[in-house]
Amino acid sequence: MPYEPGMQIIFDVVAKRAMIVFRGNVFDLPGPFSSHSQAIMAGEQRCRELGWVDLVTNNLATDEHLPLSNGTASA
DSSP: OOOOTTOEEEEETTTTEEEEEETTEEEEEOOOOSSHHHHHHHHHHHHHHTTOOOHHHHHHHHTOSOBOTTSOBOO
16 A cells, blocks of 8 residues: 655564654554554554545545456446
8 A cells, every 4th residue: 555755654573662754743652562564554544543545445445446357447
């Protein structure tokens, strides 16, 4: 899924926490997160709350213009 320019989610394996860089601001997610993927999911959710539009998730939620199995797109 495409991130905005400069958007980063960093997982600290030792401290089990995540740090987000989003639109020039740094946010700390103290966790603890048991895995890298759990921290990334939490970071992406926080970015959505801050205004990031996740086009992949948004398209799945609205079922708009998704490719069909035969290679054509739905209308």
